[in-house]
Amino acid sequence: MKIAIIGLGVVGRGVYDLVTMDQSVLQVKYVLELDKSKLQGIDALVAKDIDEILNDSEVDTVVELIGGKGIAYSFVLQALNHKKNVVTANKALISAYFKELTELANKNNVSLRYEAAVGGAINILDPLLTISRINKIHKIQGIINGSSNFILSKIFIEDYSLEKALEEAFKLGYLEANSNDDMEGLDLLRKINILSMLSYHQYIDESDIIRVPLSNVSSAFIDYIKSKNLALKYIATSELVNNQIMIHLEPVVIKKDSFYSYINYEENIIDIYGQYHLKQSFIGQGAGRYPTASAVVYDLIKQTEKTDYIQSFENNYPINKELKKYPFFILKNGLIEKTEYLSYASLQKTGALILARIEDDVYEEI
Numbered sequence: 096m097k098i099a100i101i102g103l104g105v106v107g108r109g110v111y112d113l114v115t116m117d118q119s120v121l122q123v124k125y126v127l128e129l130d131k132s133k134l135q136g137i138d139a140l141v142a143k144d145i146d147e148i149l150n151d152s153e154v155d156t157v158v159e160l161i162g163g164k165g166i167a168y169s170f171v172l173q174a175l176n177h178k179k180n181v182v183t184a185n186k187a188l189i190s191a192y193f194k195e196l197t198e199l200a201n202k203n204n205v206s207l208r209y210e211a212a213v214g215g216a217i218n219i220l221d222p223l224l225t226i227s228r229i230n231k232i233h234k235i236q237g238i239i240n241g242s243s244n245f246i247l248s249k250i251f252i253e254d255y256s257l258e259k260a261l262e263e264a265f266k267l268g269y270l271e272a273n274s275n276d277d278m279e280g281l282d283l284l285r286k287i288n289i290l291s292m293l294s295y296h297q298y299i300d301e302s303d304i305i306r307v308p309l310s311n312v313s314s315a316f317i318d319y320i321k322s323k324n325l326a327l328k329y330i331a332t333s334e335l336v337n338n339q340i341m342i343h344l345e346p347v348v349i350k351k352d353s354f355y356s357y358i359n360y361e362e363n364i365i366d367i368y369g370q371y372h373l374k375q376s377f378i379g380q381g382a383g384r385y386p387t388a389s390a391v392v393y394d395l396i397k398q399t400e401k402t403d404y405i406q407s408f409e410n411n412y413p414i415n416k417e418l419k420k421y422p423f424f425i426l427k428n429g430l431i432e433k434t435e436y437l438s439y440a441s442l443q444k445t446g447a448l449i450l451a452r453i454e455d456d457v458y459e460e461i
């Protein structure tokens with residue numbers, strides 16, 4: 096199967112390496128990359144523009160690894176309209192334009208695969224679609240943002256200050272200078288959105304998700320959590336209760352010996368709860384060149400086998416942001432306060448800044 100890779104950055108170069116080293120059933124016919132310095136050691140043809148790729152009938156699949164919702168959106172639309180299969184790692188694109196892109200792929204009878212968009216190396220989406228055809232999935236929860244987990248691990252395991260942990264994350268490339276997507280929770284929001292849509296077989300708008308930024312957490316709050324011998328994780332939760340959906344993400348105060356406190360640095364965990372299988376946990380590297388590239392190549396191999404995602408999004412469960420109540424730590428008049436069990440809406444009415452949700456077993460003890 097002949098493919099074209101667009102974008103030879105961290106992930107794109109990894110995909111090129113894995114395909115050319117190991118995969119005889121796949122052939123990289125073209126690459127397209129703006130930065131010519133990234134073309135060193137590349138044997139494939141360098142396309143002069145997207146049209147050269149789209150007009151070549153030998154190209155079966157376009158691999159979009161540019162990222163973002165700008166030119167990547169245009170290239171993916173054009174590829175689907177030219178009846179090319181598309182593989183991407185682009186969670187921003189998939190979460191925001193899920194309905195449009197899946198419908199366009201179906202209309203043109205081509206496949207759109209995005210395994211690497213959630214959980215890096217963890218191959219979760221393909222099994223999830225099959226699991227969700229057997230079970231009614233009623234909860235998805237996880238630590239699905241490697242950058243924030245790296246920062247919190249540095250703080251709670253290695254005793255880094257918040258500033259030093261952020262500095263280290265920038266230095267190692269975990270945080271981008273021109274993007275707040277990780278600290279503001281946008282990356283986490285996109286991933287829990289994609290997982291929810293595939294689990295519940297329903298389109299969900301990003302604005303229906305409650306998001307508390309990790310940047311709400313201050314050094315003073317971290318010192319407070321440490322003084323209580325507790326830990327903090329940035330967790331996304333999606334629940335279907337009485338046929339209503341609530342999705343939220345926030346910093347969560349957990350016990351130091353709870354299972355999630357053992358998921359550290361770039362590692363991700365995704366727990367899936369279904370009516371027959373109870374809980375299944377998926378754990379693995381959440382980001383990085385080869386972990387992510389391996390998930391892209393997973394999609395390409397599935398593509399050669401023509402085992403397509405089964406996609407039908409016929410459900411229409413209402414979103415209910417009041418479905419569950421939780422206890423929180425808030426900042427009120429400059430002081431850290433613990434609340435009773437409250438809904439997000441009633442909490443927001445108080446005007447207090449939400450610092451973190453408190454896990455039930457922690458609430459009972461503090």
Ligand SMILES: NC(=O)c1ccc[n+]([C@@H]2O[C@H](COP(=O)([O-])OP(=O)(O)OC[C@H]3O[C@@H](n4cnc5c(N)ncnc54)[C@H](OP(=O)(O)O)[C@@H]3O)[C@@H](O)[C@H]2O)c1
Pocket residue numbers: 101102103104105106107127128129130133160161162163166184185186187211212215381382383384387
């Ligand atoms: N990095 C990870 O660990 C990871 C994990 C999971 C998912 N992802 C997803 O994977 C995708 C790629 O991420 P990445 O980290 O590999 O990004 P990256 O390193 O910035 O690579 C993107 C590449 O695309 C090139 N590019 C930009 N516009 C282009 C255009 N019009 N035509 C051709 N090439 C163009 C960029 O060139 P310039 O540098 O010259 O702009 C850059 O080399 C994103 O959707 C990201 O969310 C990444």
